[in-house]
Amino acid sequence: xxxxxxxxxxxxxxxxxxxxxxxxxxxxxxxxxxxxxxxxxxxxxxxxxxxxxxxxxxxxxxxxxxxxxxxxxxxxxxxxxxxxxxxxxxxxxxxxxxxxxxxxxxxxxxxxxxxxxxxxxxxxxxxxxxxxxxxxxxxxxxxxxxxxxxxxxxxxxxxxxxxxxxxxxxxxxxxxxxxxxxxxxxxxxxxxxxxxxxxxxxxxxxxxxxxxxxxxxxxxxxxxxxxxxxxxxxxxxxxxxxxxxxxxxxxxxxxxxxxxxxx
Numbered sequence: 001x002x003x004x005x006x007x008x009x010x011x012x013x014x015x016x017x018x019x020x021x022x023x024x025x026x027x028x029x030x031x032x033x034x035x036x037x038x039x040x041x042x043x044x045x046x047x048x049x050x051x052x053x054x055x056x057x058x059x060x061x062x063x064x065x066x067x068x069x070x071x072x073x074x075x076x077x078x079x080x081x082x083x084x085x086x087x088x089x090x091x092x093x094x095x096x097x098x099x100x101x102x103x104x105x106x107x108x109x110x111x112x113x114x115x116x117x118x119x120x121x122x123x124x125x126x127x128x129x130x131x132x133x134x135x136x137x138x139x140x141x142x143x144x145x146x147x148x149x150x151x152x153x154x155x156x157x158x159x160x161x162x163x164x165x166x167x168x169x170x171x172x173x174x175x176x177x178x179x180x181x182x183x184x185x186x187x188x189x190x191x192x193x194x195x196x197x198x199x200x201x202x203x204x205x206x207x208x209x210x211x212x213x214x215x216x217x218x219x220x221x222x223x224x225x226x227x228x229x230x231x232x233x234x235x236x237x238x239x240x241x242x243x244x245x246x247x248x249x250x251x252x253x254x255x256x257x258x259x260x261x262x263x
Contacts, residue, residue, distance in 0.1 A: 001101070001102070001103045001104075002064065002067075002068060002101070002102050003085070003099055003100070003101050004064070004099055004100055005063075005064050005067060008101065012085045013085070013101070014085075015083070015084070015085055015086070015087050016081070016083045016085070016101070016134065019087065019089060020133075020134050020135040020136075020137070021051070021083065021084075021087060021092065021134070021135070022051070022081055022082055022083030022084075022098075022133070022134040023044070023047035023048065023050075023051055023081070023082055023083075023131055023132055023133050023134065024079055024080060024081040024082065024132055024133075024134055025040045025043050025044055025079070025080055025132060025190070026077060026078070026079045026226075026227050026228065027040050027065070027077070027078050027079075027080070027227055028075060028076075028077055028107055028227050028228060029065075029069040029074065029075060029076050029077070029078050029107075029263060030074055030075040030107075030260060031074050031075075031260075032066060032069055032070065032074070032262065032263045033259075033260030033261060033262055033263060034260050034261055034263050035191075035194055035227075035255075035258050035259075035260045035261070036190045036191070036193065036194045036258075036261075037062075037260070037261035037262075037263060038261065039190040039193055039194070040080075040190055041058050041061065041062070043132060043188075043190065044056055044058065044061060044080060044082060045058055047082070047131045047132060047133075048082055048098060050128075050130075050131055051082075051098075051131065051133075052082075052084065052096040052098045053093075053096065054096055054098060056082060056098065057100075060100065061080055061100055062263060064080070064100055064102050065078050065080055065102055065263060066263045067102075068102045068103075068104045069104065069263060071104070072104045072106070073106065075107040075110075076104050076105065076106060076107055077104065077105050077106070077107050077227075077228055078102065078103075078104050079102070079103045079104075079105075080100060080101070080102055081100075081101040081102075081103070081134060082098045082099070082100060082101075083098060083099065083101065083134065084096050084097055084098050084099065085099055107228070108228060108229070113249070114229055114230075114232045114233075115232075116232070116233040116234060116235030116244070117152045117153055117224060117232060117233070117234050117235065118150075118151050118152045118153075118234075118235055118236045118239075119146070119151055119152065119153055119154065119155040119166070119234055119236070119237045119238075120146040120149055120150075120151035120153075120154060120155065120237075120238055121154075121155045121156075121157045121163075121213050121216075121237065121238055122142045122145065122146060122154045122155065122156055122157065123156075123157055123158075123159065124138065124139075124142045124154070124156045124157075125156065125158055125159075125164065125185060126138060126139055126156075126165075126187075129164070129165070129185045129186050129187055130185070130186075130187065130188065131187075132187055136167070139154075139167035139168070140167060142154040142156070142167060143167045153166055153167065153224075154166060154167055155171065155213075155216070155237060156186075157213040158184055158185070161212050161213050161214065162182065162183070162184045162210050162211060162212060162213065163182045163184060163211045163212070163213055163216050164182060164184035164185060164186045165182075165184075165186035165187060165189075166224060168226055169189070169191075169224040169225055169226040169232075170186065170187065170189040170191070170192040170224065170225050170226070171222060171223070171224050171225075171234070172192065172195065172222065172223055172224075172225065173211060173216070173219045173221070173222045174219060174220045174221035174222065174245050174247055174248065175219055175220060176220070177204070177205070177220075177247070178204060178205035178206065178207060179195075179196075179199050179204055179205065179206045179207070179251070180206075180207055180208070180209060180211065180219075181206070181207070181208045182208075182209075182210065182211040183208050183209050183210045183211075184210065184211075189225055189226065190227060191225040191226050191227050191230065191231075191255075192225045194255060194258055195225055195231060195251060195255055197258060198251055198254035198255040198257075198258060199251060199254075201254050202250060202251070202254055204247070204251070216237050217237050217238065217240035217242065219242065220243050220245055221233070221234075221242060221243050221244065221245030221247065221248050222234040222237070222242055223248045223251070223252075230252060230255055230256060231248065231251055231252035231255050233245075233248050
C-alpha cells in the first residue's frame with residue numbers, strides 16, 4: 001500500500017477509513033498489461049472531476065500503478081484509490097488536494113468456467129451510482145443480507161422494479177441470441193464495456209433497455225462482469241433456475257482473448 005509512491009501511514013488514510021469519500025478503479029494486471037486501460041483511466045479522470053472538481057494527473061497514476069505491479073508477482077489486482085487525506089469534514093469543498101493510493105493483492109487463480117452465481121434481488125440503489133466510490137457500506141450490507149438468506153450475492157432492484165446492478169458488478173442478460181444490458185442507474189463498468197467489444201467480434205447484437213425484476217428470470221441466460229473475474233454466469237435469480245447458455249461461454253472466451261494495453 002503506497003500513497004503517491006511511498007509507504008502510507010495510518011494517519012494519512014484515517015479520513016478515507018472514517019468518511020469514505022473517494023473513488024477508485026480495480027485493474028487485473030498481467031505482465032504489466034491491462035484490458036481496457038484507457039477505460040480505467042477515463043473513469044478515474046471523470047470521477048475525480050465529479051467528486052473533487054479537479055484534474056487528475058493520469059500519467060502519474062499509470063506510473064504509480066506500474067511501480068506497484070512490478071513489485072508483485074503477475075498476475076495481480078491493482079487498485080487505484082483517489083482521496084484527500086486532509087479533507088475537512090465540516091468543509092469538504094475547501095481546497096481539495098486528492099492523492100493517489102495504490103494497493104496490490106494477488107489475482108485469483110484463473111478459471112475457464114467460474115462457478116455460477118445464485119442471486120437474490122434486493123430493493124437498493126447506490127448513492128451516485130455512476131461513480132465507483134469508496135463508500136460501500138450499503139452495497140456490502142445488501143450482499144451480506146443476500147448471503148444470510150442463502151444466496152451467493154445480491155441483485156439490486158430499484159423502486160421502479162427495474163434491475164440495475166450488483167454490489168461490485170454489472171449484469172447482462174441474453175434474449176433471443178442478443179445481449180441486453182439493463183437500462184437503470186448503475187456504474188458503467190469497464191468489463192461490461194469490454195464485453196461489448198467481445199460481442200462485436202462475435203457479431204452478437206447488443207442493446208440496452210429496461211429489465212423488470214419480475215421478468216429477469218424469463219431470459220435465455222444471464223451473467224455478471226467485473227475486472228477480477230471477467231464474465232461469470234448466473235444460475236438462478238430468487239431461486240428460479242436460468243438456462244446455462246453456450247453464448248455466455250463464447251462471450252467469456254472472447255473477452256479473455258482481448259489484448260491488454262501496456263501499463
